[in-house]
Amino acid sequence: MGILPSLPFVLTSIAYASAIGLLSMGLNLTYLTTRVPNFAHATIGMIGAVVTLFLIDKFFYKPSWAIFIAGPLVGGAAAALFAAFMYVAILKPLADRGNTVIGLMIATFAVDIILLNILTLILNIVHGVHIPKLIGAPIAGFQPKIRIGSYIIDSYTVVLPLAAIVLTTVFHLFLTRTSFGIAMRASIENPDLASAMGVNVNLVYTTSWAISGFLAGAAGALIAFTFKGVDPSVSALIIVTVFAGSIVGGLTSVYWGLIGGLLVGLAEKLGTVLIDNIYHAYFVTNLGFPNVSLINYEKIMSLGLVIIVLLYAPQGLAGIDWRRLVTRKKSKG
Template sequence: MVLPSLEFLLSSAAAGAALALLSMGITLTYMTTRVSNFAHATMAIIGAVTTLLLLDRFFAGLRDSPLYYTLFLVSPLLAAVVTGAVAVIMYVTTIRPLIKKGTGLIGLMIATLAFDIILNNLLTLFLQLTPAQTVGRLLEANVKGYLVPVSIPLVGYMYPHRLFLPILALLVGIGLHLFLTRTQFGISMRASIENPQLARIIGINVERVYLVSWFLSGATAGMAGSLLAFEMPGISPAAAYLYIVSIFAGSIVGGLNSIYGALAGGFLVGSMEAIVPVFISDVYQLVTGEYIDLLRYQRMFSFLLLILVLLVAPEGLAGIKWRGIRRG
């Protein structure tokens, strides 16, 4: 099938939407505090674990009732609160003191790596200590098995989370846009990004702006993770170590300095990861008649894109002069 089905495209779009949310979060803290947060993917895993716990404790009995679909609203919201809090704790306990001490960019990166190691291992500990019959069982299982595909006209059967992911990403994107352009606080956030000293002079509490940016970043990571849970072949904290590179890929393709760029870049990288390997192996099969499995090299495509963009156009999508191109 060189011509992809609508269902395949939609599920690729779902993967793209999840990565768009994650890349946006990492860009947000980079723009405000200049920190490349390596703990971001672990926060997404925390979001996924939230979904697991909800599924297991409260939604297991509701499988056949329409109430079941409230999971896709409850779980992102709960995950957002949890991971937002984790991000705030991270900022207050490690990042802010180090910034105040004048630690350099690499030092801050190491600090986020160290925090990631701590967080990831604590998460492992938490998961293993929870009684084996509840979460442990879910860890092994494909969480998608807990869902029933719904029938969509024209498309066919789809897993419901794949419909909710793009909607969620769109809502968050629009919400953030409105927040940044229409509210007093959002405007002062943009001012603090543009020029922190000037923002301080006109009386903006830059410190609070940073705190909120970390909360928002963590919250969006949790939201994305809570729905991404269904895409993971068994949820493990170690998965974060590979996810983080895809997230950075999205964010860097977007330019690392633009929230809209990150949304676009994340979407591009995430959907590409799903589409390109399948497309190449389909074409290969058509030409040679042999089947090759490229899906396991899925992440390689985004890594290559990341390195390519860094070396060729380090400013990313946001750096391209779109207007200039249009004018010719």
């Protein structure tokens, strides 16, 4: 039995990790504005998945590259509108009335459950055009295939990492090269000072939530191709991984949130399979251990990584002084 996973699985794992990275980056962005963990973030991402399902059912029911543009753009826009509405209509009024962080966190739980039920209800009551039953419908077959050597792989495994690179680059340029992006950074770091200098902090925060929603919706639109069936309830599992990525990277940095999401996503997929292969190759075959699959216990990898990182870096990877660490190693070398 081979220890290393196949090329298609490696590419699938990278694609999954890329989506988790985008979601973790967006989660950190909302946390930096309100200091409230948004437990509805993954379900907001499911808006993108549901929109992509509808687009495929009505317009892209034959394999087409166009769905990889229409899905993230339309799904991301819909998720951005909902995220902005959530902040303006729910979280900000609650904060203005003096609710604590715990109260706002519970509010995100409530929004999560309400949105989850609404999306599920829509998929149950709406009749598809080319897909008869929308709830639980797989969409992996509605995409082109790519041949790499002797392998024929799903195109999302290449598109998703490329989309993550493009979205992260655009987001970085927006933050560093535009006046509004600079105002956003100033508002996040010191809202009182930014407000005194004439920055509309409320507009900046609303925009931050919209951007976070767009990143979530775009990730949801693409990661939907990995699902056995589009079902909003999968967000309950995804949010665990997203929070793990944000914590590993550090909640105080959007970029480290992306890196943390990538690490956690790879740990869940590649790490679990490697351990499972090693277990079967040595312990089951040679020592007669029980022949059980360890693949379904992937959350142990992500949550275990969270514990390890927090033990040595309570602020996540963002809290480590990497320059000092590298300088110390060079001096010792």
